[in-house]
Amino acid sequence: GENVEQHPSTLSVQEGDSAVIKCTYSDSASNYFPWYKQELGKGPQLIIDIRSNVGEKKDQRIAVTLNKTAKHFSLHITETQPEDSAVYFCAASNGGSQGNLIFGKGTKLSVKP
Amino acid sequence: DTGVSQDPRHKITKRGQNVTFRCDPISEHNRLYWYRQTLGQGPEFLTYFQNEAQLEKSRLLSDRFSAERPKGSFSTLEIQRTEQGDSAMYLCASSSPGLGTTGELFFGEGSRLTVL
Numbered sequence: 001g002e003n004v005e006q007h008p009s010t011l012s013v014q015e016g017d018s019a020v021i022k023c024t025y026s027d028s029a030s031n032y033f034p035w036y037k038q039e040l041g042k043g044p045q046l047i048i049d050i051r052s053n054v055g056e057k058k059d060q061r062i063a064v065t066l067n068k069t070a071k072h073f074s075l076h077i078t079e080t081q082p083e084d085s086a087v088y089f090c091a092a093s094n095g096g097s098q099g100n101l102i103f104g105k106g107t108k109l110s111v112k113p
Numbered sequence: 114d115t116g117v118s119q120d121p122r123h124k125i126t127k128r129g130q131n132v133t134f135r136c137d138p139i140s141e142h143n144r145l146y147w148y149r150q151t152l153g154q155g156p157e158f159l160t161y162f163q164n165e166a167q168l169e170k171s172r173l174l175s176d177r178f179s180a181e182r183p184k185g186s187f188s189t190l191e192i193q194r195t196e197q198g199d200s201a202m203y204l205c206a207s208s209s210p211g212l213g214t215t216g217e218l219f220f221g222e223g224s225r226l227t228v229l
Binding site for chain 1: 117146153154155156157158161169171204206217218219220221222223
């Protein structure tokens with residue numbers, strides 16, 4: 001089955017700096033790669049996703065890149081703000097399964113004002 | 114509020130007791146998922162339903178766990194003879210993907226279980 005590795009586990013940046021979180025996956029059949037943000041006491045919330053037929057996707061300050069050959073994808077947040085502080089999870093669809101997502105262990109992002 | 118709702122939000126029980134969690138998905142969503150999340154970890158897939166059919170179950174879902182989704186609406190997750198290792202946040206999510214795709218999962222705020 002699919003396995004997703006995520007790093008770093010913690011990331012601290014100054015407000016206005018960029019933050020990058022990286023993930024690798026194992027199953028070349030996986031075709032959907034979302035990123036979720038989880039704030040304390042809440043469920044994860046989708047912030048951006050990418051499918052395997054696309055190499056890059058951007059939404060305002062957030063971008064995701066996908067390298068299918070190397071089986072890795074990354075989240076880029078520019079001009080970070082204190083409200084970006086949260087735990088971020090990458091995920092991959094479980095091979096070709098449409099049924100579930102396999103999540104990384106998360107990155108705790110702290111943005112210092 | 115038309116999001117995913119879960120009940121109860123917190124449950125404290127003694128080892129060996131049975132517990133049941135309920136999830137009400139977004140009304141037009143045909144898929145419903147259960148995940149488990151322990152401290153410092155990402156959500157781990159347990160099972161999912163397409164309408165009332167349970168289509169996939171994780172190996173994490175031992176025979177003490179049972180999930181149902183009667184009539185394809187709300188779902189329940191029951192844990193029998195709870196163990197301390199069952200202590201976790203149980204997350205429910207729903208989605209309405211296009212045919213042949215994996216769509217956005219909308220998560221509820223979770224039901225936190227503490228087994229003493």
